[in-house]
Amino acid sequence: MTFLNKIKWILGILLVFVLIATTNLIDRNNFVRVRDSVVTIYEDRLIAKELIYEMSKSVNAKEIALIAKDSSFFNKKNQTLNTQIEGILSRFEKTKLTPEESKIFEELKSNFKALFNSEKNGYASNSENNLTATGLISNIKDNLDKLSKIQISEGSKQLAISKKAIDTVELFTQIEIYLLVFLAIAIQIIIIYNPKEKQ
Template sequence: MTFYNKIKWILGILIVFVLIITTNLIDKNNFVRVRDSVETIYEDRLIAKDLIFEMLKSIQEKELAVLVSDSTFFKYRNETINDHLTTLVLRFDKTKLTKDEAEVFGNLKENVKLLIASEKSFVKTEKSNNVDMLKHISGLKENLNDLSKIQIDEGRRQMSISKRAVDTVELFTHIEIYFLIFLAVVVQVIIMYQPKDKEK
């Protein structure tokens, strides 16, 4: 084998090596995208959905107490519910929020503050005027409903990202396999091929 042929073989093998490394790096990148998407679905969607559910339970408990003018609730339980609600809001604030989610969440935080303020005046007026409280509770329920819908939409979007990444990995895997089969055939042909000597 001449020096020139050796160089050609080395370059050919290097090209194959670079192609395989490139496809592996692309695969790795896609697996990272899948992992991040799954983590986001869990951390920022499922946990957020649970927090929304817990907030809704607290709001509904308050709503029931307002509707029946439950004085024992406001005397003994309301402060605990407010603390729990505040904790849930703080935990929700730590999740990654989309632009729409941040806007709705800002409204929710404002409605929580307004509800707590209106509770104080509700208790002072001996539970005679519950209109403001019911308005804030209604606003909170609407905010929570909107946030819940956003969780579903974002979860769907993250699943779509995962699916695209997995599809890309599968495509590159198939291309890589076909390319390696092609190279194996070419190498076999080169090895088996014996040129005929020219008769002089």
């Protein structure tokens, strides 16, 4: 094997190595994006949606007790429910929030705090407190509704990101296959091609 043939071999092998390394790095980056997107959909959207549902159930229980003027509910169950809501709010705060979501969440916390303070003053004896609580519950339900819609919207965005990354991986895989076939043919031509020496 002549020196020129050795250089051709080395260049051919290096070209294949660089191609495989480059596509591998691109694929790895895209798989990381897909993984992060799936984790975000689960941790920051599905769990958040579940927490919103739990808060909605608690608010509905409060609203029913308020309408029914159920003093036994406020004497026995309400404090436990408030503790559960505070725990849910704390868990929700740990999810990744968008700027709009953060703003609505701060309003939600403020409304819950005002509702808890209003509950301490009692409902049965004071119709003004009753009206205040009804308004706060309405605001809380509106906050929860907005947060719920954000979960759907952000989940869709994350799904689009993962779909785009998967499409990119498929595209680069096809390009890689075509380039490898081309390189294999080129290497075969280099190996087989034997120029006739001048006599």
